[in-house]
Amino acid sequence: MRREREDLAPDAVDARLGARLVELRAERGWSLGELAERSGVSRSTLSRAERAEVSPTAALLNRLCQVYGRTMSQLLSEVESAPALVLRAAEQSVWEDRASGFVRRSVSPPHAGLRGELVEGRLTAGADIAYDRPPVPGLEQHIWVLAGALEITAQDVRHRLDTGDCLRLRVWGATRFRCPGPENVRYVLAVVLP
Template sequence: MRQSAEEETDARLAARLAELRAEHGWSLGELAERTGVSRSTLSRAERAEISPTAALLNRLCHVYGRTMSRLLGEVEAGAEPAPLVRAGEQPVWEDRASGFVRRSVSPPHPALRGELVEGRLAAGADLAYDRPPVPGLEQHIWVLEGALEVTAQDTAHHLAAGDCLRLRVWGPTRFRCAGEKETRYVLAVVLP
């Protein structure tokens, strides 16, 4: 039986997560302590028994010192990203549990500090990250359609179509679709 594209991506992601843990020489117990995620959840994610949520991937990215785009880029086929990536070739990842869809517009490259991501949040979606993947990460959030509420450093920012918020991420953040329709935004990420 042939796997769906989502199942293939989940399987590659699971394998990469297991590789990263092995590269660091950590047991599941050590990784659980570092992330605050249960051993069983980590184990299931590494065996592709579950599709990790954005919040779980964010915690893993934090301990591995990489952005989510970089992690997802490592999962995609091909070692070296091309200078031009056609729209149909841009990797898309979905957190089905939260209603979040993420498209890596400019796949990251280890030698570059910036990347572009398109985010889509379904009506009512609420996505919370308890820590940044990389402390001091600079983000520019430009809303293309809909309404978005971004909370950072205990301050809620209400953004409408056309608005852009710039911030450095040091602690928890929250992205919430603040309207009755899907929100679509561009996230420019710059490593410190």
């Protein structure tokens, strides 16, 4: 949902997400400068994301989630409507980071208090996303490849997953998701809070 032109009105999800980011920072009494120091993201980038002038990348949201102690799904669920027990496919929130070739579908019904969640991820061939830290240290992840191939590096160990393979790990540090191609990859990510 990244906007190419700055003169376009903010996307509704980006606007709600920006407002929630402002609330989270205000709840802690932090200035933009303090948040920049804690997250390693520039003040200008944070300001533009809070004002919904840009659609945040997956890497930026990951850094903010780490600072605020939330998973990405928790943060995104906080900008959605009231929680539901069943979430129909047509109603599932889809977020796209076109710059990195990453599409993320929140499969689980959103709820701020959830401990486990399912996410569908898609990466285009050649896409490479690096996260410098997990949103929550010790986060448990199960990555099940539905189609294509996925390389995941965690704790300096690279794992290659092909269709049908599943990797379980706890995330303590940097991770990298890469689609070696030649096809795109589609996978399920099950996330469990520690």
